[in-house]
Amino acid sequence: MRRHSMKLVLCLFALLVPLSAQTLVNGAGATFPYPIYSKWFDEYHKLHPDVQINYQSIGSGGGIRQLESGTVDFGASDQPMNEEQLAKSKNKPLHFPTVMGAVVATYNLPGLNRELNFTPEALAGIFLGKVKKWNDAALKSANPGVPLPANDIMLVHRSDGSGTSFIWTDYLSKISPEWKSQVGPGAAVNWPAGLGAKGNEGVAGMVKQTPYSLGYVELIYALQNKMPYARVRNAAGKFVKPDLASVTAAAAGAASNMPDDFRVSITNAPGKDAYPVSSFTWLLIPGQIQDGAKKKILVDFVRWMLGPGQKMAEPLSYAPLPQLVVAKELKAIATVQ
């Protein structure tokens, strides 16, 4: 018995010693990139056993707030901080794009679950509550020969504040002046129509379950649930299917004239192959980090993420960053003090 307890104590020591030698870096924020982030932090830990990066996917807004209050060392967000937030911010975070993703319109049409075409006008009309039926002229004209039913469109949006909603409403604001003036872009907005479901999985579940419904989710949720999703007509007038190639194409335009702080929206991007509802997601790293050890780790992690890390994106259905953006970010990370 006593020998056992001795063993136990020794084991505990064995566990504690490496723990105490580890540097712990904490982050919090966006849920959308959580799968790739947890993969990255895990792989990075394998390369550097003395470094442990913890990430809590509590939402973009929560990430920004925790970073401001100093409870975490870095944040992550699906929407860049706006001027007002940056002006008020104490630690002036720098934005570093990590990967890109797409938000897709998914639907449930019994007996007709195939790819449909949506014009921007049709999408705006549906979400404004003006296009009410599946056989509306706005949908029929974009889908010639498809027997669209006369049923009501059961509209589903996110109920929780979310970066996905921000990307979607940011797109709607760009293509519809009416949406911009009446609703505007935001993580949580005053939805003119439809009902709310919690999380990407909630919207996907509700759409899957409800005949004649339509909602929007991150591309990966539509793929995982084997749900049909729409081609959307882009700024160049072409109907584009959302996939890694079309998301990368959307970033290509932005890559050449990327602002120095990387805060850029790539919804409704130009380019004939660009999928119009695409977005970057960002890491938020304080411009000045007092703790030398943590600063070194964060800078090193960003460098690694921009190099070998990018190769892990595609298997998880995230689009890797264009080379131009990577080069620019490598310059920017050197400015962290």
Next chain:
Amino acid sequence: MAAEPVREASRARGFFGRLRAGDQAATLITATFASSVLVLTALLVYELFHGSALSRDKFGWAFLFTKIWDPVAGEFGALPFIYGTLATSALALAMAVPLGLGAAVFLSELAPPRISDALTFVIELLAAVPSVIYGLLGVFILVPLMRQAGAPYGVGVFTASVVLAVMILPFIVSISREALLAVPREQREAALALGATHWESTWQVVIPFARLGIIGSVFLALARALGETMAVTMVIGNDPKIHASLLAPGYTIAAVIANEFTEATADLHLSALIELGLVLFFLTMLLNGIARLLILSTTRRGTAQ
């Protein structure tokens, strides 16, 4: 030798003295524990009040009566959420109270003890099921049923009420049963001796005798219904509007706080959500106060008779 009893006595006094000191210490410690409840409540109110300052200053009392909830424009009103919270809770009670009371009467008065114990065990098991499980059952079973029954989306205020009713039923049954079992045997026997039937004795003697416990169970259930978050948000539709139909989507205070708190970046939005928390707190207090009054008035009437 003569000193022996004296020493004995002093030892005894010392022992009792220590015991008395122990009593005082125990009183002090337990009083501290009890007052921590007050401190916690005060801190809670202070935090909610302090955190909602921005929203209270901007909207004032109008916050309670406006229907717009627009985080982008910074316009916030609590009315749809207050309506949703009260409507779902009231409907849930309307469904669960008769059902629960009936079940409690059967379990305590009519059922053979073995069946009563077995059923009570199952009911108490139901009370321990996490709310998200009820939410899932609601989404996968109730929502499709409601859609077939004619609710356009399947989710909505009525669906949420049904899920809530199922959730609070075990509380009502279990506590009411205890209250009914606590009624002295003599009360029943006296009623039967006076020529009352079994039903008359239950309805006119046992239930009135146990009414305090029954009302208590109802208000415990109400408190749970008012604050329930997860199961409700899964089936209510989360639409901050007041629709005429109970089959249409709605929203509750607890649900909107859970949904929007994580991504509320604007200070005013956060503040408005905290004020919603304050509203829910006072709503719960108000309803509990009414419950106290109800209990007081019925007790007085009881003793007058």
